[in-house]
Amino acid sequence: MTVSFDLLAMQMLTGIALGAIYALLAIGLSLIFGMLTVVNFAHGAFFMVGAMLGVYFFTLTGNFWFSLLLVPLITGGIGLVTERFLVRPLYGRGIDYPLLLTFGLSYIMIEAMRVVFGVEGIPSSTPDLLRGSVDLGFGGFPLYRLFLIVVTGAIILGLWLFLEKTRFGLIIRAGSRDPEIVKILGVDVAKVWLIVFGIGTAIAGLSGILASPTRSVNPEMGVAILAESFVVTVVGGMGSLMGAVVAGLLVGVVYSLTSLFAPALAELSIFVLMAVVLLFRPQGFFGKAGLMS
Amino acid sequence: MTTPSMPILRAVGVTQRFGKFTALKNINVSFERNKLTAIIGPNGAGKSTFFNVISGAFPPTEGQIFYNGQEITGLKQHEFARIGISKSFQITNVFKDLSAHENVRVAHQMRISRYNILTPRSSLRALHEQADELLAKVGLSAVAGKRASELAHGQQRALEIAMALASTPDLLLLDEPTAGMSPEETVFMMDLIHRLSQERTVILVEHKMKLVMGICEHLIVLHHGEFLAQGNPEEIRNNSEVRRVYLGQN
Amino acid sequence: MKELYIQLSRHRVLAVTAVLLLFPWVMPYEALAVNILIFGLFAVGYNLLFGYTGLLSFGHAAFFGIGSYFTGMSIVYLAMPWYLAIVVGVLASLVGGLLIGFLAIRTRGIYFAMVTLALGQIVYYAFYKADKWTGGENGLRGVKVAQIDIFGIQINFVDPITKYYVLLVFVVIALWFVSRVLASPFGAVIEAIRENEKRAAACGFDVMRTKLLAFVISAGICGLAGCLRALHLSIVPVDSLHYLQSGQVVMMSLLGGMGTFFGPFVGAGVLLYLEDVITTLTKHWMAIVGAIFVCFVLFFPKGIWGTILHRTERRLSITAHEELR
Numbered sequence: 106m107t108v109s110f111d112l113l114a115m116q117m118l119t120g121i122a123l124g125a126i127y128a129l130l131a132i133g134l135s136l137i138f139g140m141l142t143v144v145n146f147a148h149g150a151f152f153m154v155g156a157m158l159g160v161y162f163f164t165l166t167g168n169f170w171f172s173l174l175l176v177p178l179i180t181g182g183i184g185l186v187t188e189r190f191l192v193r194p195l196y197g198r199g200i201d202y203p204l205l206l207t208f209g210l211s212y213i214m215i216e217a218m219r220v221v222f223g224v225e226g227i228p229s230s231t232p233d234l235l236r237g238s239v240d241l242g243f244g245g246f247p248l249y250r251l252f253l254i255v256v257t258g259a260i261i262l263g264l265w266l267f268l269e270k271t272r273f274g275l276i277i278r279a280g281s282r283d284p285e286i287v288k289i290l291g292v293d294v295a296k297v298w299l300i301v302f303g304i305g306t307a308i309a310g311l312s313g314i315l316a317s318p319t320r321s322v323n324p325e326m327g328v329a330i331l332a333e334s335f336v337v338t339v340v341g342g343m344g345s346l347m348g349a350v351v352a353g354l355l356v357g358v359v360y361s362l363t364s365l366f367a368p369a370l371a372e373l374s375i376f377v378l379m380a381v382v383l384l385f386r387p388q389g390f391f392g393k394a395g396l397m398s
Numbered sequence: 399m400t401t402p403s404m405p406i407l408r409a410v411g412v413t414q415r416f417g418k419f420t421a422l423k424n425i426n427v428s429f430e431r432n433k434l435t436a437i438i439g440p441n442g443a444g445k446s447t448f449f450n451v452i453s454g455a456f457p458p459t460e461g462q463i464f465y466n467g468q469e470i471t472g473l474k475q476h477e478f479a480r481i482g483i484s485k486s487f488q489i490t491n492v493f494k495d496l497s498a499h500e501n502v503r504v505a506h507q508m509r510i511s512r513y514n515i516l517t518p519r520s521s522l523r524a525l526h527e528q529a530d531e532l533l534a535k536v537g538l539s540a541v542a543g544k545r546a547s548e549l550a551h552g553q554q555r556a557l558e559i560a561m562a563l564a565s566t567p568d569l570l571l572l573d574e575p576t577a578g579m580s581p582e583e584t585v586f587m588m589d590l591i592h593r594l595s596q597e598r599t600v601i602l603v604e605h606k607m608k609l610v611m612g613i614c615e616h617l618i619v620l621h622h623g624e625f626l627a628q629g630n631p632e633e634i635r636n637n638s639e640v641r642r643v644y645l646g647q648n
Numbered sequence: 649m650k651e652l653y654i655q656l657s658r659h660r661v662l663a664v665t666a667v668l669l670l671f672p673w674v675m676p677y678e679a680l681a682v683n684i685l686i687f688g689l690f691a692v693g694y695n696l697l698f699g700y701t702g703l704l705s706f707g708h709a710a711f712f713g714i715g716s717y718f719t720g721m722s723i724v725y726l727a728m729p730w731y732l733a734i735v736v737g738v739l740a741s742l743v744g745g746l747l748i749g750f751l752a753i754r755t756r757g758i759y760f761a762m763v764t765l766a767l768g769q770i771v772y773y774a775f776y777k778a779d780k781w782t783g784g785e786n787g788l789r790g791v792k793v794a795q796i797d798i799f800g801i802q803i804n805f806v807d808p809i810t811k812y813y814v815l816l817v818f819v820v821i822a823l824w825f826v827s828r829v830l831a832s833p834f835g836a837v838i839e840a841i842r843e844n845e846k847r848a849a850a851c852g853f854d855v856m857r858t859k860l861l862a863f864v865i866s867a868g869i870c871g872l873a874g875c876l877r878a879l880h881l882s883i884v885p886v887d888s889l890h891y892l893q894s895g896q897v898v899m900m901s902l903l904g905g906m907g908t909f910f911g912p913f914v915g916a917g918v919l920l921y922l923e924d925v926i927t928t929l930t931k932h933w934m935a936i937v938g939a940i941f942v943c944f945v946l947f948f949p950k951g952i953w954g955t956i957l958h959r960t961e962r963r964l965s966i967t968a969h970e971e972l973r
Contacts, residue, residue, distance in 0.1 A: 144762060194946060201704045204761055206900065208895060208947045212938025220932060332769045332891060335762040343759060369777050376770040380751060382765065387754045479852030487850070493843045504840050508852035511833035513861065518831045565852050 108365070111243035116365045117358055118241075122250035124357020125257035127315045130330065131337040132264065133308035137283035139344040140301040143192060143203040149331030150211035151306045155180050155313025156322045157218050160229045165310060169232035180310025181303040184373075188302035193295070211327070218324040226323025235318075249318055256315065261350060269347070277301060281344060288320035329372075336379045342392025351390060404467055406431040406569055406599045407452060407483075412461035414447055416625075421447040422458070422623045429616075432597045434595035436602045436610040439620035446488060446573065448620060452601075453485040454478030465569070479508065484567035486558040488574045488603075494547040498538055498557050501546055503529040505564035520645045529564070536560045536590060546616060552583030559590065570600045576609065588613055607644070611635070619643075650964045657743040660909045661827045664821050664877065668913070678808035680924055684917045685812060686877045689819050691912030692826055698898070699906030700830065701862045704840030706761045706894045707768025710748065711741040711867040713889030715874025717775060717782060718743025720791040720884045725781070730793045734818070734875040741871020742773065749863035753856055757845075765891045771891040788884040805879075815876050822869055829865060838862050842907075870897075899941050905954025914953040939966055 115291040121329075130152060137145045155176050155206040185211065195202040231249045238245035268274035278296055288294050312377050313327075320326065333356070341352025363374040382389065405428035414422040420445045422444050429435050433510050437445050457472040464470065465481060478485075493501050504521075511517070519525065533539050536556040541549060546557060555575060562570055575585045575591065592613050594600055604610045610617060611631045619626040619640055627637050634640055656663045672681040690712055697703050720727040728736065736904035748771075754761045775782045782788055796805045796814065805811055828833055837858050840848040849855050878884050887893060896919070904915020919937070927933050944951065950958055 138758075143760065144758070146761075191942065191946070197951070200758060201761070202945055202949065204704065205898070205941055208898070209938045209941035209945060213942070216932050216935030216938065220935075239951065328892065332766055335766045339755070339759060339763055339766065351868045373773040373777065376766055376773065379763075379766055380770060383751045383755065388756070464685050474854075475846075475849040476852050476854050479850060485850055487847075491844060491847045491850075493840055493847065495843060500836075504836050504848075505851045507833050507836060512837060512853060512858070513834055515829045515832045515834045515861075515865070518828070519831065519836055520831070522833070561847075561851065 112365070113362075114241075115244045115246060116361050118246055118254075119356055120358035120361025122253045122319070122357070123361060124354035125254050126312050127333065127337045127355075127357050128311040128350045128353025129257055129308055129315075130262065130334040131341060131353050132261065133305040134334055134338055135309070135344055135346060135349050136223065137302055140277055140339075141188075141192075141203070142200055143207070143297050143302075145302075145305065145309075146204055146206075146208035146331065147187075147214060148305075148309050148334060149327030149329075149357030150214040151180050151184065151309035151327075152313040152316075152330055153324060153327030154183070154214060154218060155310025156229070156312070156317040156326060157222055157313075157324070158228065159314025159317050160227050160322050161222070163230075163232070164227075167314040169234075173311070176314045177307035180189070180313075184306025185299060185303040187306070188299050191295040192302065193298075212333075215324050215327070217256050222324070224324065226321060226326075228318045229320075229322045233320040241349070253319070256260060259308075260308075260311070265346065273300075301396055333375065338389075339379050340382045340389055342389025345389070345391035348389055348391030370378035404431070405429055405464075406466060407601070408464040409448075409452060410462045410464065412448070412451060412458045412463070415450060415459045420623060422451070425461070425589050425620070425623075425625050427618055427628065429599065429601055429618075432595075432599050433615045434592070434600050434602070434613060434636045435616040435618060436604050436614040437618050437620060438607065438610055440602060440624070441605065442622070443620040444535055444621055444623035445605070447623075449571065449603045453573075454483065467619055468540075479565045479567075482566070482568040483571065484557070484562040484569070485571040486562045486573060486575060488577060490551070490558060491552045492546045492554055492557055492561065493575065495545065497535060497543050497545055498549065498553075498560075499526075499529055499542040499552050501557055502532050502560045505561035506532065508565050532560045532563055535563065537586065550577045550583075552587070555583075555587065556590070557581065559594075565592070568598055570594060570598055574603055574605070576606065577606070584609070650880050650966065652962055653960065653966070661820070661824050664823060664913070665816075666911055668816055668819065669912075672809060672812050675921075676924075678812060682716055682808060682812050682815065682880055684913070684920050685815055685819055686873050686880060687897070687900065687916040687920060688913035689775055689822055689876070690825065690870050690873035690897050691904065693866050693871075693873060694897045695901050695904075695906060695908075695912045696826060696829070696869065697862055697866035697909070698836070698901050699911070700842065701838040701859060703757075703859060703863070704761045704898070705752070705764040705863075705866075706891055706898065707748065707752075707764035707766075707771075708866070708870050708897055709889050709891060709893035710771040711744055711870040712874040712877070712893065712897070713775065713884070713886075714744045714771065715741045715871030716878040716884040716888050717788060717874075719875040720788045720878040721781060721876075722792065724788065724790050729794055730879060734872070734879075737844040737875035737878070738868055738871050741874065742868045745864040745867025746860075749860050749867070753859050753863065766896065768889070768891055768894060772886070772891070775889055776886055782886070783884075785886055787886050788878075789882075791878050791882045791884065793879050793882070804909070811880060815880065818872065818876060822872055822875065828867060830909070834858070834861070839907075899937070901951075902949070903944055905943070905951030905957065908951070908954050911951055911953040915951060918952065 134145060134148050137143055158179060159172050159176045162175055163169050191206055192203045195206060235249040235252050238247050241253055268278055276287060276292055280297060337349065337352045338354050340356060341348030359378055360371055360375050364371040407429040409425050411426050412422055412425040437448060441447050452463055454473060454475045462469055462471045463505060503525055506525060510525055532540050536559050538553060538556055541553060546554060549557065576587050579587060588609055591600060614631065616630060617634045618628045619634065621643050626643065627634060627640050672678050675681040694708050697705055715737040718740040719733040722733035722736045748767045752760060752767060755763050776784055793805050796803050803810055803814065837853050841855055841858060845855055900915035900919050901912055903918055905911025923933060926936055948955055
């Protein structure tokens with residue numbers, strides 16, 4: 106099979122669109138982990154809930170933008186409740202417990218969505234405004250995917266500004282590096298952790314609704330994506346936002362290109378990528394050696 | 399090959415940086431064999447960081463450490479114990495759910511068996527007996543069966559010392575061994591340390607000046623991460639630099 | 649009373665064997681008993697790493713599955729006798745354990761669950777895609793062992809009761825081995841690492857190497873459970889390798905009691921029995937499992953058997969565990 110440059114470029118761009126979603130997911134995971142030292146095993150479930158509720162509200166109201174705003178608020182709210190009543194009692198017990206709890210929670214969330222929406226899932230559609238394709242010189246690229254790339258870029262930029270320029274962002278950055286210092290400075294750590302967890306799950310839900318037009322939306326869609334977001338996190342380095350973005354894009358592109366050249370190996374390829382990174386650089390590309398031992 | 403006059407431990411050009419902060423600046427210091435040496439200095443002098451470097455918690459950003467003339471910079475923590483350097487931690491670090499006896503037994507097991515997966519350890523009589531001896535040495539025979547978390551603070555610190563001794567070290571490193579102890583416990587501990595120093599080299603980190611002046615043979619003073627002075631207690635007491643640095647802290 | 653407890657602890661393999669001998673007669677049907685036996689062994693192997701060494705792996709289904717597939721493939725494609733097929737399966741899972749363990753243990757402890765989950769998925773996708781040999785999403789079929797030959801005696805393997813007792817032989821041997829490992833000097837080191845890794849290193853134990861050895865042994869036991877499962881089901885479902893299967897054994901371990909010898913069987917028994925009962929009442933089994941697990945994580949982290957042991961030991965004033973060995 107001869108591969109034209111056009112085809113390659115298209116596939117790369119598709120990979121970047123996929124990678125954008127991965128990057129967002131990894132950022133959410135990383136925020137929660139960096140601040141609370143909790144690996145959110147329900148992250149995929151929050152993604153799924155975001156996608157399903159997103160499609161539901163979009164179908165109901167016909168307004169994609171409204172759904173885009175509403176869904177992260179809902180998943181963020183579920184996150185707040187989760188942290189406050191389920192995760193908080195576990196602090197001080199050992200780092201595995203919140204992880205286990207979120208895993209059990211994911212079961213409940215998946216089944217809940219099955220109950221509400223049925224096991225088949227719901228058909229998703231692209232908003233009218235973003236349908237069709239754009240001629241980029243090397244072919245027609247779906248407009249929605251272009252929108253995805255731009256919007257995720259904007260969200261990530263917004264998050265970066267939030268972290269770098271606001272007082273709360275400073276607390277998050279300081280707290281990720283040394284939780285003790287934050288406590289000494291008189292900050293209400295419990296409230297910060299609550300909010301950060303909520304932000305993380307809100308981002309997961311947002312990724313879900315953004316991804317919904319590009320994949321089949323069903324209660325199981327979060328299962329594989331959890332594993333994939335772990336790959337991104339390990340490759341990029343946990344606790345690093347830059348790492349989440351770079352690794353997310355890399356993983357997306359690797360998946361996309363492998364789909365072109367060796368489709369049967371596409372899923373496998375990103376996990377093998379992670380294994381290779383583990384072999385040569387266990388802390389990930391941008392992993393900080395000093396963050397938690 | 400070690401000669402009696404060769405320092406047991408030597409730090410050469412040791413510098414430690416944490417990001418932009420320099421905790422230790424070019425420290426060059428030797429520790430003599432079979433002496434009881436204390437590393438002292440005001441708060442923030444870098445004592446604990448230096449202790450961590452020479453005890454193998456992490457390698458220095460720059461510089462080297464020599465043990466009996468051999469370079470040991472960058473060796474892993476467990477390798478330090480195997481070559482004969484043993485440590486106790488500033489914040490008591492024992493196996494909380496095991497009994498005192500079990501704690502020492504596990505520590506001593508390093509010298510006897512690490513990967514044996516089939517022999518029941520209850521049959522290793524020598525291990526049991528040596529653990530009992532070590533507990534007796536630090537005065538904990540009476541509480542051998544008690545869970546470590548239920549021991550008094552001073553007893554836990556003594557337990558740590560027993561565990562450090564269990565790996566039959568030539569060099570014993572103690573990080574603020576009397577931290578948090580009552581006056582009686584402190585007296586007991588200093589007496590124990592003095593006895594231990596007769597049989598091996600002991601290096602302590604301490605900030606209670608009265609204690610170290612009483613029993614230590616050699617003192618090394620750090621200040622702001624740098625080497626300030628060294629000598630016996632008399633010399634240090636009369637050292638004007640040291641007095642200036644400790645102004646008001648005596 | 650205390651003496652009885654200590655004696656039972658010292659002879660735990662015998663005690664558990666006695667329970668397992670009687671087990672099929674208290675279960676509603678035999679196939680459930682076989683299932684609980686197999687998953688109990690899976691959980692025992694996993695518990696060695698999770699409960700005793702303190703490493704939360706989310707990829708152990710890989711070894712369970714490797715054992716199943718290699719045993720199955722040896723029988724289907726190489727017409728190997730069943731007992732050799734088991735050896736192949738266990739060896740394969742040991743190798744898998746070495747490879748995955750080597751990669752996973754190098755990372756900082758907190759990543760361990762994520763890394764093992766992702767590495768396990770490599771195995772899942774590899775077997776899924778190699779459908780020419782593994783049957784892909786339909787699984788491996790035709791692992792037929794209807795009659796087995798033990799020292800010239802023909803045994804009908806299809807009868808569930810007979811099957812149970814044949815498999816029990818392997819389980820008891822594995823239990824004896826695990827018990828020896830736990831009672832050995834190595835067993836003390838892995839528990840020390842779980843309790844206080846920094847302290848264990850300061851005492852002179854090579855933490856990484858010890859963890860790797862524990863990982864490999866654990867993988868082998870889980871692989872054996874997989875081999876037995878292949879013989880039991882006559883098929884190997886591809887989901888045996890998925891991380892949700894890993895999650896199930898994690899749940900069994902916690903529910904039963906991490907770091908206890910009999911806990912894994914209790915966990916497997918309770919989870920599988922409940923699943924059997926509840927799926928007849930409702931199809932929303934997953935939510936109920938999730939909710940039960942969440943409750944245990946929050947309120948009963950010691951698990952059923954762990955809580956029972958803890959309370960009993962308190963009442964009998966047993967403080968140090970060494971007298972129980």
